[in-house]
Amino acid sequence: xxxxxxxxxxxxxxxxxxxxxxxxxxxxxxxxxxxxxxxxxxxxxxxxxxxxxxxxxxxxxxxxxxxxxxxxxxxxxxxxxxxxxxxxxxxxxxxxxxxxxxxxxxxxxxxxxx
Amino acid sequence: xxxxxxxxxxxxxxxxxxxxxxxxxxxxxxxxxxxxxxxxxxxxxxxxxxxxxxxxxxxxxxxxxxxxxxxxxxxxxxxxxxxxxxxxxxxxxxxxxxxxxxxxxxxxxxxx
Numbered sequence: 001x002x003x004x005x006x007x008x009x010x011x012x013x014x015x016x017x018x019x020x021x022x023x024x025x026x027x028x029x030x031x032x033x034x035x036x037x038x039x040x041x042x043x044x045x046x047x048x049x050x051x052x053x054x055x056x057x058x059x060x061x062x063x064x065x066x067x068x069x070x071x072x073x074x075x076x077x078x079x080x081x082x083x084x085x086x087x088x089x090x091x092x093x094x095x096x097x098x099x100x101x102x103x104x105x106x107x108x109x110x111x112x113x114x
Numbered sequence: 115x116x117x118x119x120x121x122x123x124x125x126x127x128x129x130x131x132x133x134x135x136x137x138x139x140x141x142x143x144x145x146x147x148x149x150x151x152x153x154x155x156x157x158x159x160x161x162x163x164x165x166x167x168x169x170x171x172x173x174x175x176x177x178x179x180x181x182x183x184x185x186x187x188x189x190x191x192x193x194x195x196x197x198x199x200x201x202x203x204x205x206x207x208x209x210x211x212x213x214x215x216x217x218x219x220x221x222x223x224x225x226x
Contacts, residue, residue: 004157033213043158043216056213091157100146103214105157 002026004106006092012112013082021077021109023092029104030097032075034067036060036088037108043091049075050097079111087113118202123221126196132189134220136202139183145206147178149187150214151198158201158216161187192224 005024013019025032034046047057049067066078075094079086089110093103119137126132138147148163162169162176164185169176175188189196201219205212 035214042218043152043214045213045215048213058213089155093157100163102148102160102163103158104160107157108155 004092004094004104006090006106006109008109009107010110010112012114015084015113016081019079019082019111021079021090021092021111023075023077023094023106024073025075025092025094026096026104027073028096029094031055031095032067032069033093033095033103034077035091035093035105037091038085038088046077046090082111082113084113087111118204118217120200120202120217120220122218123223126189126192126222126224128194128224128226129191132192132196132222132224134187134189134200134202134222135184136187137184138202138204141182141204142206145204147176147185148203148205148214149174149176150201150203150216151196152201152219153195153198158214161200192222194224194226196222197224198222 007022032049035043037043045058047061048055064080068076089108091105091108093105095101095103146163146165149161150158152158161173162171164176164178178185199219199221201216203214
């Protein structure tokens, strides 16, 4: 069964550094998402992306965050200058599109900011 | 999107049916009920969704009351691997993208 893959599984970065989290969505999917989950807290929506544009973003997704689909397969989340509070699991998801299609999630990248 | 209420935790014996309730009393006519689960440290996994009819797939069954104000996810023969947090999410079904809004879910513990 096709799946969403995320790399790396664990990223350790110094505060203030830039980090790029990578995702390969399911190949025929058209809509892409990033969510995050701080340890012990709820899964929170960050951003959705369709047709090479952000379609919706949350308050968390400020100017330090950006997303890109640099080629036909990858979908990336960049954090420009990381803060301690960016430490979390980051999940990528994709959906085929159309009404009601479920989102399929990757297993996440654990981001640890030191 | 309508708010949902789920018990914080539930226990189930291995091999027995696990029945996870969800209350969504403010659901509106164009909102569907989705269920996802999150096994420890993994990404959320889609289980099933429905509007008003009962639904069944290879993972679970979804029973929605006639007034649609509540639903029950049924895992017919729970295994240890079904230990997870189960999320009931209500959302409008429309074309294109739509974010998922996760609550705190129900932590299901399946024991031998």
